[in-house]
Amino acid sequence: MATHSTKMLILGSGPAGLSAAIYGARAGMSPIVVQGIQPGGQLTTTTDVENYPGFADVIQGPWLMEQMEKQAVHVGTRMMWDTITGVDLSRRPFRLTGDGGDVYQGEVLVIATGAQAKWLGLDSEQALKGKGASACATCDGFFYRGKTVAVIGGGNTAVEEALYLTNHSDDVTLIHRRDSLRAERILQERLHAHPNIRVLWNKEVREFVDGGGNVGLVGLRLEDTVTGEESRIDADGAFVAIGHHPATELFRGHLDLDDDGYVAVETGSTRTSVAGVFACGDVMDKHYRQAVTAAGTGCMAALDAERFLAAVEFEELREAAE
Numbered sequence: 001m002a003t004h005s006t007k008m009l010i011l012g013s014g015p016a017g018l019s020a021a022i023y024g025a026r027a028g029m030s031p032i033v034v035q036g037i038q039p040g041g042q043l044t045t046t047t048d049v050e051n052y053p054g055f056a057d058v059i060q061g062p063w064l065m066e067q068m069e070k071q072a073v074h075v076g077t078r079m080m081w082d083t084i085t086g087v088d089l090s091r092r093p094f095r096l097t098g099d100g101g102d103v104y105q106g107e108v109l110v111i112a113t114g115a116q117a118k119w120l121g122l123d124s125e126q127a128l129k130g131k132g133a134s135a136c137a138t139c140d141g142f143f144y145r146g147k148t149v150a151v152i153g154g155g156n157t158a159v160e161e162a163l164y165l166t167n168h169s170d171d172v173t174l175i176h177r178r179d180s181l182r183a184e185r186i187l188q189e190r191l192h193a194h195p196n197i198r199v200l201w202n203k204e205v206r207e208f209v210d211g212g213g214n215v216g217l218v219g220l221r222l223e224d225t226v227t228g229e230e231s232r233i234d235a236d237g238a239f240v241a242i243g244h245h246p247a248t249e250l251f252r253g254h255l256d257l258d259d260d261g262y263v264a265v266e267t268g269s270t271r272t273s274v275a276g277v278f279a280c281g282d283v284m285d286k287h288y289r290q291a292v293t294a295a296g297t298g299c300m301a302a303l304d305a306e307r308f309l310a311a312v313e314f315e316e317l318r319e320a321a322e
């Protein structure tokens with residue numbers, strides 16, 4: 001078992017963690033990034049990325065993350081292939097344990113562990129991910145211009161995604177397994193007033209129907225939750241909007257989480273309830289959840305961390321001089 005010590009310890013190697021690393025390295029904090037089970041984060045699971053600024057041509061998610069990692073390493077980041085399974089945030093340096101027993105110590109800690117979308121769990125859904133099945137209308141809606149799309153869910157996110165998709169499609173179906181929505185009233189009013197959205201009540205998706213070959217999704221097979229009756233609708237794209245799992249189990253009881261399990265931060269900053277611990281990216285952001293916002297808050301976390309350390313070091317010097 002080895003102990004790895006640094007000024008700045010970062011958990012997660014998605015856009016948030018790697019952006020924090022780039023800024024942290026350039027501020028002289030010699031970051032260590034513990035990559036976790038998904039090196040490069042969620043963007044490595046997609047193909048075309050058209051909305052990350054700086055690239056006029058369509059780029060590939062895995063390529064973008066490879067570039068970010070190379071940039072982070074180039075400026076002095078140490079990458080570790082490990083997953084953190086234990087944390088002690090009771091004193092600085094913070095002490096974290098990897099699943100093989102290695103110990104990671106950081107004067108500051110940046111949490112960038114992301115939030116994974118929840119899926120329905122159907123084999124056909126899994127098979128059609130990226131070929132019609134998506135969990136992010138902001139990311140993929142543009143690819144369904146002029147096509148028929150469906151959204152599955154009944155909360156705020158589902159209604160927002162359905163409304164967002166009307167920018168691209170004039171045939172949007174919201175599928176909900178109950179007879180009323182959980183979304184805020186104002187969102188529901190906008191939904192029901194929209195001429196291009198219809199709602200199918202009491203319906204559960206049983207199958208994402210594959211058109212075969214390279215066609216991808218062509219429809220959804222549904223079952224009525226009251227009558228058990230089966231039906232089918234056409235759909236070129238189906239957006240599952242039933243929530244996200246922020247990767248924060250590790251931190252429960254160690255710092256404040258909000259009601260949905262996201263790391264709570266002070267408004268307008270990345271500071272958590274524990275001094276010296278910062279959070280960035282999807283793990284603290286349930287509203288935007290985009291690569292560019294994750295990168296932006298990653299930058300903020302590194303700047304917040306640098307200012308925190310500078311203040312602590314100044315205090316220590318002053319105390320030593322007294």
Ligand SMILES: Cc1cc2nc3c(=O)[nH]c(=O)nc-3n(C[C@H](O)[C@H](O)[C@H](O)COP(=O)(O)OP(=O)(O)OC[C@H]3O[C@@H](n4cnc5c(N)ncnc54)[C@H](O)[C@@H]3O)c2cc1C
Pocket residue numbers: 011012013014015016017034035036037038039040041042043045046048049050051052082083084085112113114115116136139140247250280281282283289290291292294
């Ligand atoms: C299929 C798909 C397509 C998408 N398309 C787009 C798009 O076109 N444009 C866009 O802007 N956004 C897109 N997104 C959203 C975007 O990927 C996320 O908003 C972004 O990746 C969030 O970055 P993050 O760094 O906060 O977290 P993530 O990318 O989720 O990275 C989390 C990191 O934390 C690590 N981790 C987790 N737990 C631990 C642990 N215990 N120890 C150590 N490490 C840990 C993981 O291994 C991973 O490296 C897409 C998402 C998906 C799933």
